[in-house]
Amino acid sequence: MPELPEVETVVQTLRPLITDKEFAGVRIYWPRTVDPHAPDELAQALLHRTVVDVFRRAKLIVLHLDDEHRLTAHLRMTGELLYQQHPPSNFSDRPYLRASFEFEDGSHLLFDDVRKFGRIRLYDQAGWKQLDEELGIEPLSPSFTPAALHAILRSHRRQLKPLLLDQTIIAGLGNIYVDESLFRARLHPLQPSNRIGIGKATDLHAAIVNVLVGAIENRGTTLQNYRSGLGEPGNNRGKLLVYGSAPGTPCPRCGRALERLVVGQRGTIFCPRCQRRY
DNA sequence: CACTGAGCCTGCTAGC
DNA sequence: TGCTAGCAGGCTCAGT
Numbered sequence: 047m048p049e050l051p052e053v054e055t056v057v058q059t060l061r062p063l064i065t066d067k068e069f070a071g072v073r074i075y076w077p078r079t080v081d082p083h084a085p086d087e088l089a090q091a092l093l094h095r096t097v098v099d100v101f102r103r104a105k106l107i108v109l110h111l112d113d114e115h116r117l118t119a120h121l122r123m124t125g126e127l128l129y130q131q132h133p134p135s136n137f138s139d140r141p142y143l144r145a146s147f148e149f150e151d152g153s154h155l156l157f158d159d160v161r162k163f164g165r166i167r168l169y170d171q172a173g174w175k176q177l178d179e180e181l182g183i184e185p186l187s188p189s190f191t192p193a194a195l196h197a198i199l200r201s202h203r204r205q206l207k208p209l210l211l212d213q214t215i216i217a218g219l220g221n222i223y224v225d226e227s228l229f230r231a232r233l234h235p236l237q238p239s240n241r242i243g244i245g246k247a248t249d250l251h252a253a254i255v256n257v258l259v260g261a262i263e264n265r266g267t268t269l270q271n272y273r274s275g276l277g278e279p280g281n282n283r284g285k286l287l288v289y290g291s292a293p294g295t296p297c298p299r300c301g302r303a304l305e306r307l308v309v310g311q312r313g314t315i316f317c318p319r320c321q322r323r324y
Numbered sequence: 325c326a327c328t329g330a331g332c333c334t335g336c337t338a339g340c
Numbered sequence: 341t342g343c344t345a346g347c348a349g350g351c352t353c354a355g356t
Contacts, residue, residue, distance in 0.1 A: 047348090047349065047350070048350095049350095078332090105350085120350085120351085121350095122349085122350050122351075123333085123348080123349060123350065124333090124334085124335090142334095159333095160333085160334060160335070161332085161333045161334055161335085161348095161349090162332075162333050162334080163332070163333065163349085163350070163351080165351090202325090202326090203325085203326075204325090204326065204327085205326090205327085208326090208327080211350085213350090213351085220349090220350070221349070221350085270335085270336090270348095310327085310328085311328085311329075311349070311350095312348095312349060312350090313347090313348075313349080326356105327355105327356085328354105328355085328356080329353105329354090329355085329356105330352105330353090330354085330355105331351105331352090331353090332350105332351095332352095333349105334348100335347105335348095336346105336347085336348090337344105337345105337346090337347085338344105338345095338346085338347100339343105339344090339345090339346105340342105340343090340344090340345105
């Protein structure tokens with residue numbers, strides 16, 4: 047599923063391709079994709095607007111428009127936002143197309159999404175400001191320091207994994223990179239966050255940053271659906287140490303059988319020897 | 325405040 | 341071989 051590194055990769059591929067382009071047409075094939083907007087009202091609002099920048103916030107792809115609105119796409123589980131020089135000639139080739147955006151030059155941005163969980167929304171300046179303020183710290187920003195993470199962990203009394211997945215606390219982490227980060231930092235997913243000292247917080251900080259930076263360098267992790275803005279799969283899958291491993295697989299560090307549990311409705315893989323609760 | 329479970333969805337697969 | 345039940349999970353909302 048697309049998390050911070052995958053969304054960042056999509057943004058990097060799309061930015062040079064769609065910046066300065068003007069919307070000339072919008073088609074919505076699955077109305078719930080643009081909930082709560084009415085499809086025709088969204089289309090009207092976008093017509094003749096120009097993209098002035100493309101950036102990422104949390105797991106959102108954000109198109110900054112010339113009227114200061116922000117058009118956001120959240121890929122959720124299976125979404126893809128794809129640039130195409132020419133419109134698809136045959137929609138039956140794209141059975142999961144949920145929305146398409148045509149630019150003045152004839153190029154298209156296609157929103158493909160098998161599971162229909164993905165969402166596209168338009169925010170005015172105030173709405174965007176509010177959303178931005180509700181989202182947590184960016185883990186690749188300069189302000190995300192070991193001390194900042196330690197303060198976050200101490201200020202809550204929660205299980206570590208659900209806390210790291212909470213987008214209002216730290217923005218952009220998902221199931222893959224949380225499991226990878228916890229494994230590298232040798233922390234148990236159910237470890238109470240407030241009992242983590244500065245030493246382990248520093249380990250966790252380094253693990254998160256290294257895992258994310260490495261995944262971006264590899265242009266994301268493709269398990270099934272994820273593709274960049276140009277339709278290319280990512281290369282990070284082979285770099286994962288535990289995510290995707292079946293329970294019973296030997297721990298890559300100590301050899302003990304990895305175990306699986308469900309934490310916050312999410313499958314979780316960890317090493318019961320390396321990652322101890324305390 | 326912290327946590328749990330339902331709901332949204334459909335492709336894939338283990339098991340019969 | 342063919343079918344089906346169960347699984348995968350980001351996010352929101354309601355309930356404990």
